[in-house]
Amino acid sequence: MLYLTSRPGKIKRIIKLKSKILVCGGAGYIGSHMVRQLVERSYDVVVFDNLSQGNAASVPSTVPLIEGDLLNTDALARLFAEHRFDAVYHFAALIAVGESVVAPDIYYRNNVVGTLNLLDAMRKADVDRIVFSSTAATFGNPQTALIAESHPQNSLNPYGRTKLMMEQVLADYGHAFGIRSVCFRYFNAAGADPSGEIGEAHEPETHLVPNILLAALGERDMLDINGNDYDTRDGTCTRDYIHVNDIASAHLAALDYMDANPGAHDFNLGNGNGFTIMEVLEAAEKVTGRKIPYRIKPRREGDAATLVADSSRAKTLLGWTPEMPDIEMIIKTAWDWHQAPKYGPYAG
Numbered sequence: 417m418l419y420l421t422s423r424p425g426k427i428k429r430i431i432k433l434k435s436k437i438l439v440c441g442g443a444g445y446i447g448s449h450m451v452r453q454l455v456e457r458s459y460d461v462v463v464f465d466n467l468s469q470g471n472a473a474s475v476p477s478t479v480p481l482i483e484g485d486l487l488n489t490d491a492l493a494r495l496f497a498e499h500r501f502d503a504v505y506h507f508a509a510l511i512a513v514g515e516s517v518v519a520p521d522i523y524y525r526n527n528v529v530g531t532l533n534l535l536d537a538m539r540k541a542d543v544d545r546i547v548f549s550s551t552a553a554t555f556g557n558p559q560t561a562l563i564a565e566s567h568p569q570n571s572l573n574p575y576g577r578t579k580l581m582m583e584q585v586l587a588d589y590g591h592a593f594g595i596r597s598v599c600f601r602y603f604n605a606a607g608a609d610p611s612g613e614i615g616e617a618h619e620p621e622t623h624l625v626p627n628i629l630l631a632a633l634g635e636r637d638m639l640d641i642n643g644n645d646y647d648t649r650d651g652t653c654t655r656d657y658i659h660v661n662d663i664a665s666a667h668l669a670a671l672d673y674m675d676a677n678p679g680a681h682d683f684n685l686g687n688g689n690g691f692t693i694m695e696v697l698e699a700a701e702k703v704t705g706r707k708i709p710y711r712i713k714p715r716r717e718g719d720a721a722t723l724v725a726d727s728s729r730a731k732t733l734l735g736w737t738p739e740m741p742d743i744e745m746i747i748k749t750a751w752d753w754h755q756a757p758k759y760g761p762y763a764g
């Protein structure tokens with residue numbers, strides 16, 4: 417934040433200028449919700465995205481969208497030469513657990529090399545604040561019912577390991593180079609902005625909630641459930657679903673937190689309630705009023721049986737409160753979007 421006086425020498429009036437924020441991956445699902453919250457609060461925002469999964473239509477027309485790749489160091493140099501950023505939100509990554517098991521090379525290059533390139537560009541431009549999208553997938557199978565930040569991180573898949581590596585890099589860069597960082601380990605992002613203007617639109621879609629809703633709409637024949645022989649209430653995997661706007665609101669709090677606290681910090685973001693796949697399916701049937709067909713398939717490699725967050729640290733230190741913790745409300749916002757998506761593979 418920059419504070420200027422309207423009359424130099426005489427402090428008559430304080431004008432608070434909003435920070436300029438780079439949102440890498442800002443055309444993606446969570447990034448686009450972040451951009452919307454930043455714009456609503458009058459931040460100066462620039463989006464950098466290679467549109468491999470992102471949708472240009474999800475970025476407001478007032479926000480510059482620079483199409484570029486984190487693996488292209490020239491494009492990054494140009495970006496940081498053209499703009500003076502106060503902080504970076506880094507959402508850009510490949511995100512599918514199952515795919516990372518069969519194509520780890522692509523995941524390590526994109527998520528690890530891409531992030532190292534971004535950090536190099538930041539350092540050259542003297543930008544020293546970054547909020548990094550990490551994940552519950554860094555933890556592996558839990559040793560306690562709720563996963564707090566102190567829980568050991570033994571990721572079960574390459575995707576989670578790319579994120580864990582970057583958490584470690586950020587801690588080292590904080591120590592050596594003074595880079596301030598917040599790593600948010602989201603549990604399962606779901607839902608859509610209640611405006612109905614933006615939502616989840618991946619191609620192909622791999623996430624549970626949209627796949628359930630696509631089956632409800634007949635866009636898929638049925639939901640494939642990846643295994644029902646886990647040690648959970650009904651044998652299907654348990655996850656902690658958190659509304660995408662609640663993830664974004666934590667990022668706003670992180671800016672002030674980094675101002676006051678040098679170094680690297682991590683926070684788990686979830687609602688603290690685990691739902692099995694069958695329970696999410698039942699909740700979606702209630703919300704949609706439709707019977708949703710499904711079949712049981714083999715386990716998907718790399719899946720933890722259960723991932724549920726303890727988010728006390730974010731609540732205490734960031735003053736963060738999720739505004740939409742109810743699973744049916746989360747699904748309802750996604751359902752409103754999926755019935756009439758404005759972009760993506762099922763639009764029109």
Ligand SMILES: NC(=O)c1ccc[n+]([C@@H]2O[C@H](COP(=O)([O-])OP(=O)(O)OC[C@H]3O[C@@H](n4cnc5c(N)ncnc54)[C@H](O)[C@@H]3O)[C@@H](O)[C@H]2O)c1
Pocket residue numbers: 440441442443444445446447464465466467468469470471484485486487506507508509510511526530549550551552601602603604605606618
């Ligand atoms: N969706 C979830 O449930 C979840 C949970 C935990 C963590 N995360 C993390 O949150 C972040 C955002 O997830 P999302 O669901 O919005 O994913 P997404 O795929 O919708 O968005 C990622 C965006 O990054 C862009 N991108 C990817 N690689 C890039 C590159 N090399 N250069 C430039 N742009 C690139 C994509 O085009 C896309 O727009 C990711 O880092 C993901 O690992 C997501």
Ligand SMILES: O=c1ccn([C@@H]2O[C@H](COP(=O)(O)OP(=O)(O)O[C@H]3O[C@H](CO)[C@@H](O)[C@H](O)[C@H]3O)[C@@H](O)[C@H]2O)c(=O)[nH]1
Pocket residue numbers: 511512513550551552553602603604605622623624625627639640641642643653654655693716719723
């Ligand atoms: O069509 C589907 C989709 C998913 N699942 C299962 O549902 C659960 C949740 O899967 P998914 O929605 O793909 O989320 P995760 O695999 O838990 O991964 C998400 O949540 C992680 C945090 O927990 C993030 O890091 C990842 O980026 C994000 O993809 C898993 O057991 C999947 O195997 C199905 O059975 N059928």
